[in-house]
Amino acid sequence: MHIKILGQGCAKCEQLYKEVVKADQALQSGVEITKVQDMKEIVSYGVMRTPALVINGEVKVVGKVPSAEEIRNLIKGGR
Amino acid sequence: MFNWAQWLADWLVYSVFGVQAGSKLGDALNFFIFDTIKIFILLLILIYIITFIRSFFPPEKIREILARKKGNMFLGHVLAALLGIVTPFCSCSAVPLFIGFVEAGIPLGITFSYLIAAPMVNEVALVLLYGMFGLKIAAIYLVAGEVIAIVSGILIGRLNLEKHVESYVYGLGGKNVDINIPEPTMQERLSDTWIFTRDLLKKIWLYVVIGIGIGGFMHGWVPAGALAKYAGANNPFAVFVAVVIGIPLYSNAAGVIPLVSELTRAGVAMGTALAFMMSVTALSLPEMIILRQVLRPKLLAVFVGIVGGGILFTGYLFNYLL
Incomplete structure (x- = not known):
């Protein structure tokens, strides 16, 4: 499974990246x-x-x- | 509506802190407390409402609406400028937005009407203008901003500058994929609206407090009319200088407006103040750098020149009228 975060380094893009990494670890x-x-x-x-x-x-x-929960659900749904 | 806040500010400053009414410190503190309460209540309520309305107008929908209006150019410009009021705009999205519009076949001029109106006529600026200056000035700002966006877009469209858009922009068409994100439910809409409002307030609150703080200081210590000699309506250079100063202040728009209301009390002419605020919101250095990715230098210069010219004109016009 492959997740891409699209964004040219804006604050929210960075935040989304961190949230996805956190969800993946969890x-x-x-x-x-x-x-x-x-x-x-x-x-x-x-x-x-x-x-x-x-x-x-x-x-x-x-x-x-x-939200963190939505991200976790998206990851679960993608497997 | 805010009588109770005035009462609270009076009570805190004169009774609790024991500062003498009518003293410089008393005036400054009273101004600071009253305006902070008033502005934050207005920001919270109005940003929430505007954000909720805009959740019905994502850029994908705007693009669809504008692409359908290609036949009637004037209506297209007006619609683009109006939609600019209600749609979200973060300068980091300027490039994908621009490419998305051009890809959908929306004429360059109409795309610019939108790109000019969206950051200039934004909810934070309008709420602060309403709170600090009242309805009339907020309305003048809104109408003038819309007119600048429409006229600038029409001019850019007439100049046939398509060849000054970076060529890769036109070559991306075939790869477009369909995005099927379901329409949010009402509950999702309300919670997204709240998150957006909260994040926005988190981002701007300190600037607003600093702006009101400096304003409060001026309220106490700078007498009315003190700056009239330098920046009053009879100084023809004031508008120009105000526009130039406004360009690098982009991220501080929220702090600038409370300060400007005090500058006008100190004698800065209203047209000059309007031009300054428009320059802060519409002409921003980071946005120009971002737009350089899709606009060749000549088109970027034309864009800045036309919008800057429109702002200067607005400044002189209202220095003359008000």
Whole structure:
């Protein structure tokens, strides 16, 4: 499973990255987490607001940092 | 509506702290306490309401609305500027937003009407203007901001500057994927609204308190009209200087407005003050750096020049009218 966090280093993008890492550790899910900061790649997902969360190539969240619980559910749902 | 806050401020300053009514310290403290209470209540209530309304207008929907209005250019500009009021704008989203609009075939000029209105006519600025200056000035700011966004967008559209957009922007079309995020439920909407309001207040509260604090100090110690000689309506350079000073102050918009209300009491002309606040919100250095990723230097310069010109014009106009 592969999670991408789209965003050019804004405060909320960083926050989302940290939350995802935390959720991954809590669940011991061992997902691959990458930050995508290249604008061309970000917009290739059709996203107009950052941060955005992409799980296995599918955009799940745009423009906000979801709660820790929501993130855990998204990770569980992606497995 | 805020009589009770005035009563509370009077009671705290004159009875609890024992500061003499009418003294400089008393005036300053009273101003600080009353305005802090009033501004934070207004910010909390109005940001919550505006954020809730905007949850119905995500940029994806705005893009759809504007793409449908391609036939009628003028209506497109007006609509883009109006939608700019209710939509979220974080300068870090300026680039994906710009690309998303251009990709959907929305004309460059209309995209700019939106990009100009969205940061300039924002809820924090409007709430603070209403709280510190009253309804009339807030309304003037709103209308002037909308007019600048519409006219600047039309001008940029007429200048045929499409070739000054970085070329990669036009090449991204084929890769577009569909995003199927379900419409949020009412409960999600309300909780997202609350989280956004809370985060926004967390981000700006210190600036607002510092702004009101300096304002309170001026209220006590700087006599009314003290700055009229330097920045009054008869100094033609004041508007220009105000706009230039405003450009690097972007992130402090929340702290600047409470301060500006005191500057006007001290004699800074209202048009100059309006131009200053517009420059703070609409022309920001970090946003220019971010937009440079998609705009070639010439288009960026035209954008700054036209918006700056519009703000200068507004400043001189209201120095003359008010």
